[in-house]
Amino acid sequence: MSKGMVNRVIVGADRIVKDAVINKIGTFNLAIISKKFRIPFYVAAPISTFDISSTSKRVKIEERDPTEVTHIGGKRITPEGVKVHNPAFDVTSLDYVEAIITEKGIIQSPDESKIENLSHH
16 A cells, blocks of 8 residues: 555445444454555445444444464463453444445445435445
8 A cells, every 4th residue: 555556445244233343353454454554445335234223332342262373283372361352343434434334335435424315224
């Protein structure tokens, strides 16, 4: 991105709520970097991914097994008692999203009202 070799970023979504996109860990990082380099950030997801009854504050993010971080090949690589935060997903605010691409069309500059309007289609 810093070398101008990327002109668009397109990610998927596990869930889209009124104010955010929930997707695999690292998606938010891509959104931030895209914004930094003024590269449009798109989300491609089916309508079935939308949960217009919820917001990002209500979403419980799945935590993965701490041993994914504390062990390699069954052998501990961290001291006993190390606290681990190992989320499977992250939350990306719609402020970073240029558009959401669905099988029903494209939602440009998505916001809460545009997401809620999906229920009327």
